[in-house]
Amino acid sequence: MTYFESIFKVLVVGLLLGAGLPAVFAAGLVAFSNGSGGQNADGTTVAPNPAMKFAGIALFVFVGWVILTAVLWITRATIIHHTGVDLFPFMPKK
Amino acid sequence: MGEQMARSGEVPARHTLLKSALVRKKGAPGRRISAVSAELIILVLLIATALAFDFTNGFHDTGNAMATSIATGALKPKTAVLLAGVLNLVGAFLSVEVAVTVTTSVLKVQDSKTGALIPGIDASTGLTIIFAGLIGGILWNLLTWLFGIPSSSSHALFGGLIGAGLAALGMAGVNWSGVSSKVLIPAVAAPVIACLVAACGTWLVYRLTRKVVESRRREGFRWGQIATASLVALSHGTNDAQKTMGVIALALITTGHLTGDVKEDGLPFWIIFSCAVAIGLGTYLGGWRVIRTLGKGLVEIESPQGFAAEASSAAIILSSSAAGMALSTTHVATGSILGSGVGKPGAQVRWAVAGRMAIAWLITLPAAGIMGALAYWLSYGVESLTGSALAGDGLIFLILVGLSFFMWWRAQQQKVDSNNVNADWDDSTNSVVPADVREAAKETKPTASV
Numbered sequence: 001m002t003y004f005e006s007i008f009k010v011l012v013v014g015l016l017l018g019a020g021l022p023a024v025f026a027a028g029l030v031a032f033s034n035g036s037g038g039q040n041a042d043g044t045t046v047a048p049n050p051a052m053k054f055a056g057i058a059l060f061v062f063v064g065w066v067i068l069t070a071v072l073w074i075t076r077a078t079i080i081h082h083t084g085v086d087l088f089p090f091m092p093k094k
Numbered sequence: 095m096g097e098q099m100a101r102s103g104e105v106p107a108r109h110t111l112l113k114s115a116l117v118r119k120k121g122a123p124g125r126r127i128s129a130v131s132a133e134l135i136i137l138v139l140l141i142a143t144a145l146a147f148d149f150t151n152g153f154h155d156t157g158n159a160m161a162t163s164i165a166t167g168a169l170k171p172k173t174a175v176l177l178a179g180v181l182n183l184v185g186a187f188l189s190v191e192v193a194v195t196v197t198t199s200v201l202k203v204q205d206s207k208t209g210a211l212i213p214g215i216d217a218s219t220g221l222t223i224i225f226a227g228l229i230g231g232i233l234w235n236l237l238t239w240l241f242g243i244p245s246s247s248s249h250a251l252f253g254g255l256i257g258a259g260l261a262a263l264g265m266a267g268v269n270w271s272g273v274s275s276k277v278l279i280p281a282v283a284a285p286v287i288a289c290l291v292a293a294c295g296t297w298l299v300y301r302l303t304r305k306v307v308e309s310r311r312r313e314g315f316r317w318g319q320i321a322t323a324s325l326v327a328l329s330h331g332t333n334d335a336q337k338t339m340g341v342i343a344l345a346l347i348t349t350g351h352l353t354g355d356v357k358e359d360g361l362p363f364w365i366i367f368s369c370a371v372a373i374g375l376g377t378y379l380g381g382w383r384v385i386r387t388l389g390k391g392l393v394e395i396e397s398p399q400g401f402a403a404e405a406s407s408a409a410i411i412l413s414s415s416a417a418g419m420a421l422s423t424t425h426v427a428t429g430s431i432l433g434s435g436v437g438k439p440g441a442q443v444r445w446a447v448a449g450r451m452a453i454a455w456l457i458t459l460p461a462a463g464i465m466g467a468l469a470y471w472l473s474y475g476v477e478s479l480t481g482s483a484l485a486g487d488g489l490i491f492l493i494l495v496g497l498s499f500f501m502w503w504r505a506q507q508q509k510v511d512s513n514n515v516n517a518d519w520d521d522s523t524n525s526v527v528p529a530d531v532r533e534a535a536k537e538t539k540p541t542a543s544v
Binding site: 001003006007009010013014015016017018019020021022023025027029030032033038040041042054056063064067070071073074075078085091 | 136185188190275279280283287288290291292294295296298299302303304305306308310311314316319321322325328329398401402405406407408409410412413414416417421428467512538
C-alpha cells in the first residue's frame with residue numbers, strides 16, 4: 001500500500017527534522033548558555049567558556065541553514081520556473 | 095430592454111441584464127444574449143464566493159502558525175497576524191504549480207489532464223456543483239470559527255464538493271478511492287504523526303535544557319518560535335491559496351473564458367493576485383477565536399513547547415507535500431500542539447477540548463457535505479421551477495450572504511479579539527469566549543422584568 005509507505009516516510013522525516021531540529025537548537029542553547037557563563041537553573045555558577053559559546057553559535061547557524069534549505073525547498077518550483085536552476089537535482093520532481 | 099441595448103452595442107446596466115436573464119420568453123429575440131449574461135453573472139458570483147472561501151481559509155488557519163507564538167508572548171498578537179498575513183500573501187504568489195485539477199481528488203467531474211469538465215456534465219450543472227461546494231465549505235468554516243474550533247478548511251471544501259457532487263450526480267459522481275486515500279487516511283494519520291513528532295521534540299528539548307536558567311531558555315526559544323512559525327505560515331500560503339485558484343480556474347474553463355493549457359501557461363495574474371490578497375487579508379484579520387483555542391484552550395504553552403510544536407508542524411507539512419501526500423495544516427498543527435503538551439512532564443492538556451475538536455473533525459465531511467447537497471438541491475429546484483439558472487444560483491448566494499452575516503453578528507456579540515485572545519481559559523465551560531466577556535454579554539441582554 002503506497003500510502004502507508006508515504007505515511008512511514010513522513011513519520012521518519014518528521015522525526016528527524018521536526019524533533020531532531022529542536023534538539024539541535026536546544027543543544028546549541030545549552031552550549032551557548034554554558035559558554036556565556038553565569039548562573040545555572042540550580043543556582044551553581046559557571047565560568048565563561050569561549051569554545052562552548054562558539055559551539056553554541058555553530059549549532060544555531062546549522063539550524064538556520066536547515067531552515068533556509070526548507071524555504072528554498074518550498075520555493076523550488078518557483079525558482080526553476082523563473083531561473084531554470086534546480087537547487088535539489090537529486091530529489092524527485094513532484 | 096436589455097436585448098435592445100445589447101444589439102445597439104451599448105453595455106446594458108447590470109439590473110437590466112438581471113431582468114432579461116430572469117425573464118425567459120420563448121422564442122424571443124436576444125434570448126441567447128440573456129443566457130450568456132446570466133452565465134456571466136453566475137460566474138462573477140462564483141468567483142466572489144471562491145475568494146470568500148479563500149478568505150475564511152486564511153483566518154481559520156492563522157492559528158496553525160501563530161497561536162503558539164501569541165500564547166507564549168514570543169510575538170504580540172497584531173504583529174503575529176501581520177507576519178502571518180504577509181507570509182501567506184508571499185507564499186501564494188510563490189506557488190507556480192496550479193491545482194487546476196483540484197476536484198479530481200474527490201469528484202469525477204474534471205478531466206485530470208486538461209482540467210475541463212468531463213463530457214457528461216453541462217456547464218450549468220458544473221458551475222452549480224462548484225458553487226454549492228464552496229457554500230458548504232464556507233458555512234462550515236464560519237460555524238467552526240464561531241465556536242472557536244480549529245477545523246480543516248480543505249476538508250470543508252472537499253466535503254461541500256462531495257455533497258454537491260452526490261446531489262447532482264449520485265454515487266457515481268464521487269471519486270471514492272480518492273476520498274479514502276487523499277482525504278480520510280491522511281486525516282487520521284496527520285494528527286497522530288504530528289503528536290508523536292512534537293512529543294519527542296518537546297521531551298528532548300526539556301531534557302536537554304533542564305540546567306539552563308529559565309529566562310535564557312525562554313528568550314532563546316522565543317527566536318526559534320518566530321522562525322518556525324514563519325516557516326509554517328509560508329508553507330501554508332504556498333499550499334492553500336492554490337486550491338481556490340484551482341476552483342476559479344475550473345469555473346473559467348467551464349464557461350470558456352480560460353483556454354489553452356493551464357498547466358503550461360499558468361493562470362492569469364489577476365486570479366493569483368486576488369487569491370493571494372484574499373488569503374493574506376483573511377490571515378491578517380485573524381481568526382482570534384481559533385487562535386485562542388489552539389494557544390490557550392488545548393495546552394497552557396511555554397516557549398520551548400511552542401517551538402517544538404511549530405518545528406514539528408513545519409517538518410511534517412513540508413515532508414508530506416514532498417511525498418505527494420498533502421496533509422491538512424490544521425490537523426498537523428493541532429496534533430503538534432497536543433504532542434507538545436504530552437511531551438512536557440507535568441503539562442496540562444485539556445482533553446475535553448481536544449475531544450470536542452476530534453468530533454468536529456469527524457463530522458466536517460458529512461456536515462459540509464449536507465450543506466453542499468442542500469445548496470445544490472435548492473438551486474436545482476429553483477432552476478427547474480423558473481427555468482433560470484441565475485435564479486437558483488442567485489438564491490443560494492443570497493442565503494450564503496445572509497447566514498454568513500448572521501454568524502459574524504453572533505460572534506460580535508461575544509467578541510474575541512487581539513485584546514483578550516490570551517485571557518485565562520474558562521475551565522468551567524471550555525467555551526472559547528472568556529468568562530468576563532460572556533458575563534458582559536448576558537448583562538446587556540434586556541430582561542423581562544422592568
